[in-house]
Amino acid sequence: MNQPSRFPVSRRTFLAGSTALAAGTLGGPAIVRAQPAPVKVGLIHPVTGFVAYNGQQSRLGATMAIDDLNKAGGIKSMGGAKLEPLLGDSQSKVEVGVSEVEKMHEQGVAAYIGCFQSPVGIAASQAAAKYNTPFLIDVGASDLLVTRGLKNVFRLKPGFGVCVDQGIAALDSLNKAAGSPAKSAVIVHESGEFGTGTSKLLSGKLPSIGINVKEVISHDNPTRNFDNIALRIRSVAPDLVMMSNYQNEYVLLARTLFQQKVNLAGFYSFLGGGFNYKFVKEMPDVSQYMMDTNHWFNPKSEKAQALKKRIEATKALFTYELYLSYSVVMLLADALEHAGSADNEKLLAALSASTFKAELMPYGPTKFVNGQNQGGRAMTLQSLKGDIEVIAPAEFASAKAVFPRPKFT
Amino acid sequence: MRRQDVLLALALAAAIVLPLVAPGYLVEVSMLVFFLAFIGQSWNISGGFAGQTSFGHAVFFGTGAYTSTILQITFGWNAWLAWPAGAIAGAIVGWIIAVLSFRAGLRGSYFALITLAFAEAFRILANSVSFTHAGLGMLIKADPRPANFQFRDPIWFYYLALALCIVSLLIAWQLTRDRFGARLVAVRENEDAARALGIDVFAEKVKALTLSGAIAAAGGTFYAQKYLYIDPNIAFGVDKSIEMLLVTMVGGAGTIFGPLLGALALTGINEATRALASVVPALKNVQPLSLIVYGVMLILIVGRLPDGLARLFHRVQRHA
Amino acid sequence: MLDPGILFAGVLNGLMAGGIYVLVAVGLTLIYGVLHIINFAHGSLLMLAMYAVFFLWRLSGLDPYAALPIVIGAAFAFGYLLYRLVIGRLSHGRDENILLITLGISIVIDNVALLLFGGNTQTVETPYASSFVQLGDAFLPLPKIISFVASLFICAVLGLFLARSDTGKAIRAVARERQGARLVGIDVDNIFALSYGIGIACLGAAACLLMPTYYVTPSSGHAFVLVAFTIVVLGGMGSFAGAAVGGLIIGVVESLGGLVLGEQLGQIGISAIFILILLLKPSGLFGARQ
Numbered sequence A: 001m002n003q004p005s006r007f008p009v010s011r012r013t014f015l016a017g018s019t020a021l022a023a024g025t026l027g028g029p030a031i032v033r034a035q036p037a038p039v040k041v042g043l044i045h046p047v048t049g050f051v052a053y054n055g056q057q058s059r060l061g062a063t064m065a066i067d068d069l070n071k072a073g074g075i076k077s078m079g080g081a082k083l084e085p086l087l088g089d090s091q092s093k094v095e096v097g098v099s100e101v102e103k104m105h106e107q108g109v110a111a112y113i114g115c116f117q118s119p120v121g122i123a124a125s126q127a128a129a130k131y132n133t134p135f136l137i138d139v140g141a142s143d144l145l146v147t148r149g150l151k152n153v154f155r156l157k158p159g160f161g162v163c164v165d166q167g168i169a170a171l172d173s174l175n176k177a178a179g180s181p182a183k184s185a186v187i188v189h190e191s192g193e194f195g196t197g198t199s200k201l202l203s204g205k206l207p208s209i210g211i212n213v214k215e216v217i218s219h220d221n222p223t224r225n226f227d228n229i230a231l232r233i234r235s236v237a238p239d240l241v242m243m244s245n246y247q248n249e250y251v252l253l254a255r256t257l258f259q260q261k262v263n264l265a266g267f268y269s270f271l272g273g274g275f276n277y278k279f280v281k282e283m284p285d286v287s288q289y290m291m292d293t294n295h296w297f298n299p300k301s302e303k304a305q306a307l308k309k310r311i312e313a314t315k316a317l318f319t320y321e322l323y324l325s326y327s328v329v330m331l332l333a334d335a336l337e338h339a340g341s342a343d344n345e346k347l348l349a350a351l352s353a354s355t356f357k358a359e360l361m362p363y364g365p366t367k368f369v370n371g372q373n374q375g376g377r378a379m380t381l382q383s384l385k386g387d388i389e390v391i392a393p394a395e396f397a398s399a400k401a402v403f404p405r406p407k408f409t
Numbered sequence B: 001m002r003r004q005d006v007l008l009a010l011a012l013a014a015a016i017v018l019p020l021v022a023p024g025y026l027v028e029v030s031m032l033v034f035f036l037a038f039i040g041q042s043w044n045i046s047g048g049f050a051g052q053t054s055f056g057h058a059v060f061f062g063t064g065a066y067t068s069t070i071l072q073i074t075f076g077w078n079a080w081l082a083w084p085a086g087a088i089a090g091a092i093v094g095w096i097i098a099v100l101s102f103r104a105g106l107r108g109s110y111f112a113l114i115t116l117a118f119a120e121a122f123r124i125l126a127n128s129v130s131f132t133h134a135g136l137g138m139l140i141k142a143d144p145r146p147a148n149f150q151f152r153d154p155i156w157f158y159y160l161a162l163a164l165c166i167v168s169l170l171i172a173w174q175l176t177r178d179r180f181g182a183r184l185v186a187v188r189e190n191e192d193a194a195r196a197l198g199i200d201v202f203a204e205k206v207k208a209l210t211l212s213g214a215i216a217a218a219g220g221t222f223y224a225q226k227y228l229y230i231d232p233n234i235a236f237g238v239d240k241s242i243e244m245l246l247v248t249m250v251g252g253a254g255t256i257f258g259p260l261l262g263a264l265a266l267t268g269i270n271e272a273t274r275a276l277a278s279v280v281p282a283l284k285n286v287q288p289l290s291l292i293v294y295g296v297m298l299i300l301i302v303g304r305l306p307d308g309l310a311r312l313f314h315r316v317q318r319h320a
Numbered sequence C: 001m002l003d004p005g006i007l008f009a010g011v012l013n014g015l016m017a018g019g020i021y022v023l024v025a026v027g028l029t030l031i032y033g034v035l036h037i038i039n040f041a042h043g044s045l046l047m048l049a050m051y052a053v054f055f056l057w058r059l060s061g062l063d064p065y066a067a068l069p070i071v072i073g074a075a076f077a078f079g080y081l082l083y084r085l086v087i088g089r090l091s092h093g094r095d096e097n098i099l100l101i102t103l104g105i106s107i108v109i110d111n112v113a114l115l116l117f118g119g120n121t122q123t124v125e126t127p128y129a130s131s132f133v134q135l136g137d138a139f140l141p142l143p144k145i146i147s148f149v150a151s152l153f154i155c156a157v158l159g160l161f162l163a164r165s166d167t168g169k170a171i172r173a174v175a176r177e178r179q180g181a182r183l184v185g186i187d188v189d190n191i192f193a194l195s196y197g198i199g200i201a202c203l204g205a206a207a208c209l210l211m212p213t214y215y216v217t218p219s220s221g222h223a224f225v226l227v228a229f230t231i232v233v234l235g236g237m238g239s240f241a242g243a244a245v246g247g248l249i250i251g252v253v254e255s256l257g258g259l260v261l262g263e264q265l266g267q268i269g270i271s272a273i274f275i276l277i278l279l280l281k282p283s284g285l286f287g288a289r290q
Helices: A010-018 A052-071 A094-106 A118-129 A160-177 A193-209 A227-236 A247-259 A277-282 A302-313 A320-339 A344-352 B002-021 B024-049 B058-073 B079-103 B108-128 B154-177 B179-189 B191-196 B201-227 B232-236 B238-251 B258-278 B288-304 C004-035 C042-060 C068-090 C095-117 C142-164 C166-176 C178-183 C188-210 C222-235 C240-261 C268-280
Strands: A039-045 A083-089 A111-114 A135-137 A153-155 A184-190 A212-219 A240-244 A266-270 A291-294 A379-384 A387-392 C132-135 C138-141
Touching: A039 A052, A039 A094, A039 A320, A052 A083, A052 A320, A083 A094, A083 A320, A094 A111, A094 A118, A094 B024, A094 B201, A094 B258, A111 A118, A111 A320, A118 A135, A118 A193, A135 A320, A160 A193, A160 A266, A160 A291, A160 A379, A160 A387, A184 A193, A184 A227, A193 A212, A193 A240, A212 A227, A227 A247, A227 C004, A227 C138, A227 C240, A240 A247, A247 A266, A247 A277, A277 A387, A302 A320, A320 A344, B002 B024, B002 B154, B024 B154, B024 B179, B024 B201, B024 B238, B024 B258, B058 B079, B058 B108, B058 B201, B058 B232, B058 B238, B079 B108, B079 B201, B079 C268, B108 B232, B108 B238, B108 C222, B108 C268, B154 B179, B154 B201, B154 B258, B179 B191, B179 B201, B191 B201, B232 B238, B238 B258, B238 B288, B238 C095, B258 B288, B288 C068, B288 C095, C004 C042, C004 C138, C004 C142, C004 C166, C004 C188, C004 C222, C004 C240, C042 C068, C042 C095, C042 C188, C042 C222, C068 C095, C068 C188, C132 C142, C138 C142, C142 C166, C142 C188, C142 C240, C166 C178, C166 C188, C178 C188, C222 C240, C222 C268, C240 C268
Parallel strands: A039 A083, A039 A111, A111 A135, A135 A153, A184 A212, A184 A240, A240 A266, A266 A291
Antiparallel strands: A291 A379, A379 A387, C132 C138
């Protein structure tokens, strides 16, 4: 379990340990002979509030992974110790996320997974750093998560810098292959840290592939209607519209531009929040030919396809939050196997040195530098005929890209 | 009165001893209670004592948070100096909003709504201008040394929050005893009568809001130093405004202990209900149940105790 | 961006958007005018109505416009009962308390919706959603034109009802002078409940008109409420005509602000108007002198 912390808190922690709170614990360790103590994993996600759906998907992915792992025998090097999830709701608030960190620390958590929203992730991982407990980021776009020099933070997924670079490279190939029909773009982004950060990077890099950014439009969350943005886009007449926003605004803008029959060479989004199976199935006409560079599972992975089938059989949606948190649990399990214990130092060492194979994801070999996995990769996708195909990188491509998109008649 | 004093002394002693014996989580939650009580008291001064309900108190909170953070990050100020600077900024904003609003004769719901509009305007501005880093938010570099107003051990934030809470209680207590407080209450009860008595109603309301702004801003800096990250939604979002209003009104607006009681009750209910839903099997997502219970409890408390929780302790002073 | 064609289109877009705002604001202003409360549950109730439209469509294929009478009726009933059974009972007639109670109600409603319907976004697909009318640079989607016309029509009907019918007169009497109304034998509590019900019925109408072009999630109602507050204040709290005119003005200001200042900063236009009106003419465009 955790080492007693080195601050003058050890007495409290000792007392706290002996008066452990029952609340929030999902069943106590089974008092069965020879059953090793379970390894507690704290899951902190916004399962209520504005982004409840995303938080719930993250929680679902993590708990499924824990379940599957336990069914497969738990952590072998720890005598088959099972993982036990502690469920935390951050309520989208920084102070509640930190509160959950403290609560779960009392309950002897070995590692945390969270938090979807970067502000919560930043504060929660900072709080966990006091105890030297590993904090694994499943979803969180801000680079501030991994540039603070904290030894306990690990992010398996790539930061948006990598996503933007990959997306731009893919766009460049696409553009050149089609004879460079795209020379100008308008960027539409949400005004928070993910949209602003992505848009800044894009504005800096697009000119290098011959695309002139004519305008950058920042919008609030939520935005009530996109008619004016559509108006501006129409008047600027760019070849590409590039979006970085959350699900609802993404879908609303796509729909608005489709309804107004705006002719574009392409929609090319980065971490498009609305680009998922629900969107393409429910709005095949609107989504047709739209492209997105995003976190995506490896379509050639049998495990991923099997998981996808399982999820869809329960009428749930196979979204990135789900398979990212699933993968993060597997990462943790792999590290526990190598460490042979849930002790902080050993686990941190195992994570830092991890070469975990992220089977669900199209990643390169795992290598953490300052907590960021260098092997993380995004994929470029396109919606075709009510389904989502991978169009780049080539080794994972499942279809040929259609670019430029046909004009409206 | 004597028994009340003994009880207060005991409560204070318990609060001082708590972090030495309680688990870290309880210390964290208690810190939040004292913090909420502190910023709630700021609302109480203008909304409870002076009777000017505000829906946008986050405007002061956020002003304090951003002022001290910008001074630290962009101008290299020491955090302890940035703190009073933030409070002064909050006071200035309070003064400006008060002068504008009360000069225009705004009262009641109109005043409440204009504070909301100011908070929203500040939020949008913070989201759009570069010196607040717009939507990216501002991160204070983690360097947990007391000289930086950052503490490695959360126990210090607890004691600081406790101290702030006590200070705010003393301020409120002072308001129940001195003429300024009496004038505020007169303004609250009947503005025209107060004017007839020779009270400069405008000046008193401005003073109340200025003081209130300073306190809320001080709370903003505390929050920024504790969590080391702020963005326009955290700083100026309607959630904070509602929290400040809620804890005071539930606890008893215009009473000394109202904000503290409200903070205790609401934080307690939130923690308990959140934990409740977490105990249920993972795959069925019943977490929203915790907030449903919270909302119902809120409705019941307000319904059953229209004057707030402080009424239960009828020996608590309420300046008549 | 200051091309006259664009600005003209922006004005039209703003009017269309304003049409929906009007309906949301009208309910709020009625509730404020009669009950003197700021209904914090307004956004949550709008969301519920939007889910009602969604489920009617999903389960029976009923077109959102065809659902208008059903949803309006159901919303009225829900609002009436909510007032009668919860708000009226628990508020002890204190304005501040009603505020907190409506806040509590909104928390409960939001989370019941989250629990029952899940957090994912739901939309309604209608065959006419892609149709539009082109006027110069403006592309006006058919559903938005319909909602504009319908909402003004509903406002007119409601306005007439308030002006001419007996119930309407009773409502206006209570709004103006509660005690006096009670003294002449008007059942004030019933009027309160009726007014609240009508306010929520307006949300029902707004929901039907919004769904063809918008979406619903458990938090989607709140986006319209701050704007609604601004409109209510702009138009004069309790003034019907004020809410209608104010809604259109705000729609246009938001639109032009967005075009000129950028979408993000443009939103400040709404807050700025709000503040200016309150400072310069708090009674609003049509409100009674304070």
